[in-house]
Amino acid sequence: MPSSAKRNFTKRTIVHLAEGYCTPRGAKTTRGVLVYSEHDSVAVIDSTNAGKTARQLLDGGGDIPVVGSLADVFRMGLKPDTLVVGVTPVGGRLPTSFRRPVIEALEAGIDVWSGMHQFLQNDQELRLAAERGGAEIWDVRKPPEDLPVGMGAMINNKSYSMLMVGTDCALGKMTAGLVIRDAAKAIGKHYEFVATGQTGMMITGWGHPVDAIPGDFMCGCVEKDCLSVDGQCDAIIVEGQGSLLHPGYSPVTLGLLHGCMPDGMILCHQPSRTAVSNREHVLIPALSIVAKLYEDVQKLLKPSRVIGGVLNTHGMAEDTARAAIEAAENDLGRPVTDPVRFGAEVLVEAIEKHRKEIGK
């Protein structure tokens, strides 16, 4: 299952490997796939938490059991066809304690999906185990061989194009985009989600790992994926990455902007952050100023408008969260919400209103 522009979603029965990492942040990939995908997740392996449930540890995922080993999964009569490596530790190397369960899975014919920087396919022991078991390894962050250069083709798009943008990295842009897609479905609209990172790709089964793609080809990959669904849906929701303010990841953000040429953007922010992550000298200005930056960067290629905002209010008391949302709305002059907490309806309304205005 290589990354590609073909929509090839196949529903999988998944066991997650998150040994020793079972927290919402530690097992970010597991959490994303558990909560937001249509795959059947049947168990999470973490021997340090065996006997608990996903809900207790991962802030989502319901009653799915946390078990001690792959043998336990089999003993429970569960029959996964896929093992998801649910973590992405700094450095992107497979933790030592993960080797044995990964080999056991491959030998049992269970495909392994990994978002590590270190590709499992390049590890001879793992490759041989896959051969023995007739299983496949999907290194989700491995760029495909055939990389296109962006042509600006989405300037002439048919379906409304929407990009999730942000004031920083890692503040819930993917989640917000998926919640918006699902809220649109509830009112009979078909929004296609274009994944641009590993977790999103595991959820949808396709896309490109844009942050791992060489600079010359990032726009082209996003453009190719958008074109593959353009005209076949009401709107294309492109998963966001990084931020134009981020002095490390900003090129990835621009790759998405010029690849998908958004008609609209939704600006995501976490109110507790005043500076870019781990870069205290890079301050985050008011949302209205950041929104203007995104619009300014696009306007010479195609007019684009920030049509709403998302606040990630996780961990804030409800009244504080609502006050922060109101303040953000006053600053931005556009609808703002925390879609995970309060629903995404106002954002879907904003998209539908803009679609009508520009006739897309």
Next chain:
Amino acid sequence: MPSSAKRNFTKRTIVHLAEGYCTPRGAKTTRGVLVYSEHDSVAVIDSTNAGKTARQLLDGGGDIPVVGSLADVFRMGLKPDTLVVGVTPVGGRLPTSFRRPVIEALEAGIDVWSGMHQFLQNDQELRLAAERGGAEIWDVRKPPEDLPVGMGAMINNKSYSMLMVGTDCALGKMTAGLVIRDAAKAIGKHYEFVATGQTGMMITGWGHPVDAIPGDFMCGCVEKDCLSVDGQCDAIIVEGQGSLLHPGYSPVTLGLLHGCMPDGMILCHQPSRTAVSNREHVLIPALSIVAKLYEDVQKLLKPSRVIGGVLNTHGMAEDTARAAIEAAENDLGRPVTDPVRFGAEVLVEAIEKHRKEIGK
């Protein structure tokens, strides 16, 4: 000789391989190294043009002979230690007719430098030839293993930081930057040139091939290279790539901007272009508008100013060229010239003036 942030220039004696490609555009890498590096270039191999000189074919390079084969080079008593593959054909694969001379060079103990997308080191036949001859292959576009993420460190730079920017790709940004560096040297100023592409790297012996670096690490590589010379020179001139207007290469441009955090920028343009290369639907607006785009993208991280402009007037009659420069100056409100044709003095003056203004 891996790409790195260490300044490790060693003067080489170079034979260029440009078989069948001996035009300024076809042998772009050869021309750049011939005209702008301190290496000794002793011959160019192109059997279809044997007997001519570089000047006749490459618009520069003086009386350096064009010869039919490596054997001819030896017969002339020349002793190159390095063979530069002087072309980068679309697709980035070594032309078939280049294999034999490359193998002959390696077997004779001559190092080979190549900017192909297809790495020569991965070609077993070439690798074995290098082993036999005790020669080294430098795949200039191969990213190093150890890639840093940008931290925005150049916000607090010591030496004045200058980025060459443009309205499009391939319009002479590297050349203009080198000419500016040399004009500064003539008045006793030390401007360090930071290479960000293969030809620039061959000229200086160091740098990163930014367009071949995965998105997450482009800023970090440029930042690392700038920091390695910051405080040790009057100004850092960063080689430009692509354009913020280019819907394929713009992320590379932003990687440079946020990596080097320029105090000043010089905007390069070719007056004959009205749209971005091969993208007729992406029009190039007035230089003053493009300059504002570059300044707007930077201003939330660090104030940066376009302090001058470069027009590539190659092929234009002199009076037409001078009229175009005057028109550009009126639009931009800043000094503009074609430094290759009319000298870079006004641009060095603009840099020195800005340095004094901001105290760097």
